[in-house]
Amino acid sequence: EADIYQTPRYLVIGTGKKITLECSQTMGHDKMYWYQQDPGMELHLIHYSYGVNSTEKGDLSSESTVSRIRTEHFPLTLESARPSHTSQYLCASSEYRLAGGEEQFFGPGTRLTVL
Amino acid sequence: GNSVTQMEGPVTLSEEAFLTINCTYTATGYPSLFWYVQYPGEGLQLLLKATKADDKGSNKGFEATYRKETTSFHLEKGSVQVSDSAVYFCALSGLTGGGNKLTFGTGTQLKVEL
Numbered sequence: 001e002a003d004i005y006q007t008p009r010y011l012v013i014g015t016g017k018k019i020t021l022e023c024s025q026t027m028g029h030d031k032m033y034w035y036q037q038d039p040g041m042e043l044h045l046i047h048y049s050y051g052v053n054s055t056e057k058g059d060l061s062s063e064s065t066v067s068r069i070r071t072e073h074f075p076l077t078l079e080s081a082r083p084s085h086t087s088q089y090l091c092a093s094s095e096y097r098l099a100g101g102e103e104q105f106f107g108p109g110t111r112l113t114v115l
Numbered sequence: 116g117n118s119v120t121q122m123e124g125p126v127t128l129s130e131e132a133f134l135t136i137n138c139t140y141t142a143t144g145y146p147s148l149f150w151y152v153q154y155p156g157e158g159l160q161l162l163l164k165a166t167k168a169d170d171k172g173s174n175k176g177f178e179a180t181y182r183k184e185t186t187s188f189h190l191e192k193g194s195v196q197v198s199d200s201a202v203y204f205c206a207l208s209g210l211t212g213g214g215n216k217l218t219f220g221t222g223t224q225l226k227v228e229l
Contacts (some may be wrong), residue, residue, distance in 0.1 A: 006158075033216075041153075041202055048216065083160035090158050101147035101166040102208055104217055106158035 003027075006091050006107035020091055021110045023091035027039050030096050032074040033086040033104065034058070034066060038084045049074060067091075081114045088112075117142045121205045121220035122212040128195055128227050136223045138179075146209035148172075148188040149159035149217070150183050153202045162190075162203070195227045 004025040013019055025032065034047040035058075045058030049068040063085070064078050074093075078085055088111050092104040122137045138145065147166045151159040163172030168183035177192045188205060205220040 041224070043204070043219045043222075045216065087164070094157075101164065102217075103161050103164065104159075106151075106160070108156075108158045 004091065004093055004105050004107040006089075006110050008094050008110060009108060010111050010113075012113045012115065015080075015082055017081050019078050019081055019112070021089055021091075021112070023074045023076070023107055024072050025074075025093040025105070025107075026072065027093060027095070027105065028071065029093035029105070030067065030103070031069065032096045033092040033094075034064075034074070034076050035090040035092065036060060036062065037109070043090070047076065081112075083114045084085055086112060117209050117218040119147065119205050119207055119218055119220035121203075121223055124202075124224035126223060128199055128225070130225075130227055130229055131194045132140070132200075134190070134192040134225070136203055136205075136225070138188045138190065138220060140186050140188065140205075140207050141220075142186075142207055142209045144209055148179070148207040149208065150177070150179055150188070151191050151204040151206060151219075153204065153222070154158045156202070159204065167171040187222055195225070197227045197229060200225055200227045208210050 006076040007022045030051045032049045035043045044060035046062040047066040049055045090109045091107040094104045149164045150162040152162045153159045164182035165172040165176045171180045179190045201211045202222045204222045206217045
């Protein structure tokens, strides 16, 4: 079954730790995205990728970094976590369509709490 | 640039009531329009979409019509259920300087009570 997975679902960690949030999809989509969702529910695009070895920063500045070495995998890394990084992180993917109307498929999210 | 404005919540309704969640947009060209739903503790799921003017998207009793003249894509359902309680996001997909990406509204929380 084609799907998009995120691990861990919940993470509580201390300040200064390095963390990696995993995202994988089995749909063969070229495009992948990371969103940060604040407690007020608003979604902010922080990173996206249009294919292997392609990564771009999104609309909201983030101290995190991403990599895209394989089509199906798009991990997000924080080198030194801080309480301000506490948030819900959502990963998504989509298939390129020249005519537009691209549907994004979302993972279940990782809820990160930095103490 | 592209933007989406949707009504603020929370919206609280009794079961079987009629639902409208307003959504208007600003975009250049001919965007595609979407409604996504987020149930508690989950990611977003596509609820319905419309790719051109006058198209009506529908799913699970929800409907929305792409109105180019009023730049709107209001979500409606004739009779809501408790299981419809969730956060609803209006979004558009259109060309921007960074390529074809989704622009989301701020989300509207719906609470349906017995």
